[in-house]
Amino acid sequence: MREWTFENDNGKCPQMHKAHAYVECWEEMKATNTGYLLWGMVGTGKSYFAGCIANALMEKEISVCMTNFALILNDLAASYKGRNEYIARLCGFPLLILDDFGMERGTEYGLEQVYNVIDSRYRSQKPLIVTTNLTLEELQNPEDTAHARIYDRLTEMCTSVCITGENFRKAKAQAKMERLKTLLNGKEICL
Ligand SMILES: Nc1ncnc2c1ncn2[C@@H]1O[C@H](COP(=O)(O)OP(=O)(O)OP(=O)(O)O)[C@@H](O)[C@H]1O
Ligand SMILES: [Mg+2]
Secondary structure (H helix, E strand, C coil), X not given: CCCCCCCXXXXXXCXXXXXXXXXXCHHHHHHCCCEEEEXXXXXXXXXXXXXXXXXXXXXXXXXEXXXXXXXXXXXXXXXXXXXXXXXXXXXXXXXXXXXXXXXXXXXXXXXXXXXXXXXXXXXXXXXXXXXXXXXXXXXXXXXXXXXXXXXXHHHHHEEEEEECCCCHHHHXXXXXXXXXXXHCCCCCCCC
16 A cells, blocks of 8 residues: 555546645644545545555654454454454554445444444544445435444544546556557467
8 A cells, every 4th residue: 555645646536636635734634533434436546545645644754544344353353352452552543544444234243343443533533534335325324223323423523525436446457458468469368
């Protein structure tokens, strides 16, 4: 994720100015406990957008933790005793970025842990940035109270930004295929 920077930006994300603005107004964001909820289709650059903010702030010597719920749930399952310390550590970072929110859907254990992390961060009064494939409509219409309690906190802490644009992974795959075709040109291999 070190390469997810403003310098390497392909200029195709229509919302990228909001990432620049976040970094420029960091002191204000911090003071007002303001984050982003980045939502949109698969491959549109939500994680890249968040990574740019993380890398730019780290260049200013601000500690940022960018992780995802798959890792968090693994870590929590591995250390039952150290759970509180683990969550407290996540809440110690001036900026926390949770990538891929919503992937834990379906398991009660996952949901409970997600609530613990989000609620602790909420109480720490420090900003949080979240990326998700959930739609704003899904976030505004939670299926039950357990989800409502999580989504409610998130929407208070984070301003929602819809990341639009193309699926960059498809474009990358296409470019890779073209390169390979050129490389293998003349050889008897069928792609
Ligand atoms: N602004 C950008 N400039 C250059 N490359 C980008 C940009 N945005 C995304 N990419 C590249 O496109 C690919 C997909 O981006 P990313 O992983 O951020 O998408 P995503 O919206 O988080 O996808 P998902 O919903 O699956 O989590 C990655 O390889 C990433 O490096
Ligand atoms: Mg992502």
